[in-house]
Amino acid sequence: MSRYVWSKLNSMQVGTFVxxxxxxxxxxYGFQVYTSxxxxxxxxxxxxxxxxxxxxxxxxxxxxxxxxVYMTKNNFKISPTQYLVLSLLVEGKIPNLYLIPATAWLExxxxxxxxxxxxxxxxxxxxxxLNISGKTVHLLELYSFEKLIQSLVDSYDxxxxxxxxxSSV
Numbered sequence: 001m002s003r004y005v006w007s008k009l010n011s012m013q014v015g016t017f018v019x020x021x022x023x024x025x026x027x028x029y030g031f032q033v034y035t036s037x038x039x040x041x042x043x044x045x046x047x048x049x050x051x052x053x054x055x056x057x058x059x060x061x062x063x064x065x066x067x068x069v070y071m072t073k074n075n076f077k078i079s080p081t082q083y084l085v086l087s088l089l090v091e092g093k094i095p096n097l098y099l100i101p102a103t104a105w106l107e108x109x110x111x112x113x114x115x116x117x118x119x120x121x122x123x124x125x126x127x128x129x130l131n132i133s134g135k136t137v138h139l140l141e142l143y144s145f146e147k148l149i150q151s152l153v154d155s156y157d158x159x160x161x162x163x164x165x166x167s168s169v
Contacts, residue, residue, distance in 0.1 A: 023045055
């Protein structure tokens with residue numbers, strides 16, 4: 001059997017795989033990873049690099065280049081420490097991971113969506129969404145996991161070096 005045959009897995013198996021995969025990627029960059037025991041608040045895990053802020057991580061996956069994923073606004077807060085890890089699963093290939101800061105939803109483009117569903121007749125809760133299609137999938141490249149995680153590590157290392165230099169004076 002070939003690896004990465006996503007069509008053979010049910011949604012629970014895919015979700016479990018992608019969540020563990022994201023945790024291991026954070027660990028490979030030196031982050032401490034803390035798992036929540038219950039996923040009732042849209043929080044899959046917390047990650048921390050050395051003595052930096054704790055990052056709240058929500059993980060989602062899609063199996064095609066055309067899809068819509070969302071997080072309810074009451075669980076996914078716009079904060080500099082809130083992130084979405086999105087895994088794009090292409091049959092026969094290793095997952096493509098994207099690390100998207102919650103603050104990206106403050107941008108206005110065809111990828112990031114905000115729906116408030118106010119008024120009578122609406123049953124859905126307000127949500128932040130990603131509208132992934134052939135026209136928008138290229139916008140995800142700005143949030144390539146490797147680029148974004150390395151940028152975070154570099155930022156934390158720079159901050160720590162500055163603190164160390166200041167304390168030695």
